Amino acid sequence: SQQGEEDPQALSIQEGENATMNCSYKTSINNLQWYRQNSGRGLVHLILIRSNEREKHSGRLRVTLDTSKKSSSLLITASRAADTASYFCALTGNQFYFGTGTSLTVIP
Amino acid sequence: GAGVSQSPSNKVTEKGKDVELRCDPISGHTALYWYRQRLGQGLEFLIYFQGNSAPDKSGLPSDRFSAERTGESVSTLTIQRTQQEDSAVYLCASSLAGVRGGQYEQYFGPGTRLTVT
Numbered sequence: 312s313q314q315g316e317e318d319p320q321a322l323s324i325q326e327g328e329n330a331t332m333n334c335s336y337k338t339s340i341n342n343l344q345w346y347r348q349n350s351g352r353g354l355v356h357l358i359l360i361r362s363n364e365r366e367k368h369s370g371r372l373r374v375t376l377d378t379s380k381k382s383s384s385l386l387i388t389a390s391r392a393a394d395t396a397s398y399f400c401a402l403t404g405n406q407f408y409f410g411t412g413t414s415l416t417v418i419p
Numbered sequence: 420g421a422g423v424s425q426s427p428s429n430k431v432t433e434k435g436k437d438v439e440l441r442c443d444p445i446s447g448h449t450a451l452y453w454y455r456q457r458l459g460q461g462l463e464f465l466i467y468f469q470g471n472s473a474p475d476k477s478g479l480p481s482d483r484f485s486a487e488r489t490g491e492s493v494s495t496l497t498i499q500r501t502q503q504e505d506s507a508v509y510l511c512a513s514s515l516a517g518v519r520g521g522q523y524e525q526y527f528g529p530g531t532r533l534t535v536t
Contacts, residue, residue: 344524353423353510353527354462399461401525407452409462 315343315400315410323416330387332413334400335380343376344401345385348412354399357385392419421445423528425511431534432501440496440531444513449491452525454510455480462510468494470516501535508532 315334324330334343342361346354360367360376360383367374373386387394394417400410424443432438444451453465464478468488479485483501488494498505512525 346525352508353529354512354525355527356524359524407464407467407525409454409464411461 315402315408317398317400317410317413319413320411321414321416323418324390326390326392326417326419328390330390330394330415330417332385332398332415334383334385334410336383336400336402336408336410337381338402340378341403343374343383344403345372345374345383346399346401346409348397348399357398387415390415390417392417423511423513423526425509425528425531427531428529429532429534431536434503434535435500437497437499438501438533440498440509440511440533442494442496442511442513442528444492444494444511445526447491447515448513448526449516450514450523451488451494452512452514453486453494453496454512455507456510456530457507465496465509498533501533503535506533506535 315336317334340362342359344359345357347357348354358369358372358374360374362378371388376383397412397414399412402408423445426441430438449470451468454462455465456462466479466486467475483499486496508530510530511528514523514525
């Protein structure tokens with residue numbers, strides 16, 4: 312499958328801790344995006360990293376991309392209970408593929 | 420400005436009936452996507468519209484599924500002779516033009532939760 316595969320599938324941490332989610336893929340990509348989804352409804356775009364970039368920051372988010380290993384990671388620092396959601400990577404190459412998602416629970 | 424809207428928000432239908440789901444994209448967005456998401460799973464690509472180009476229908480699971488888009492505005496996803504396995508949330512997204520929209524973020528609607536009994 313060309314879909315991104317994310318791990319872990321589920322992650323539970325205490326508020327204030329950092330959360331790291333990984334996305335691995337098989338095909339070549341133009342860029343990779345991360346999205347967040349609350350309550351099984353619409354997704355919200357978090358950050359886009361291009362294939363020629365290695366790291367990108369946005370607030371408490373840090374995304375890395377290693378095209379040689381075909382993997383990306385999303386780090387959320389100083390997590391908050393409101394960060395509880397599912398997080399998906401999305402690959403853009405010849406088509407647009409979403410990963411299987413990581414369900415993050417931040418315990419207050 | 421207004422975001423992507425979808426209607427209805429919830430739809431319960433009997434097996435064998437046809438359903439029509441509607442998506443109103445953000446004005447000016449030439450790319451429009453439909454996805455299906457089963458409970459607890461990721462997004463499954465269904466179909467992609469880009470301007471006046473022929474749509475990419477490669478994700479449609481069967482010939483019971485079809486979609487149309489009028490110009491760069493509203494789109495409808497039709498499921499004929501619904502089956503129980505069609506139960507899912509159907510999400511619509513739009514984005515500015517790019518190579519298959521991949522250079523730009525997608526803006527998602529709230530989804531339509533379809534339940535086939």
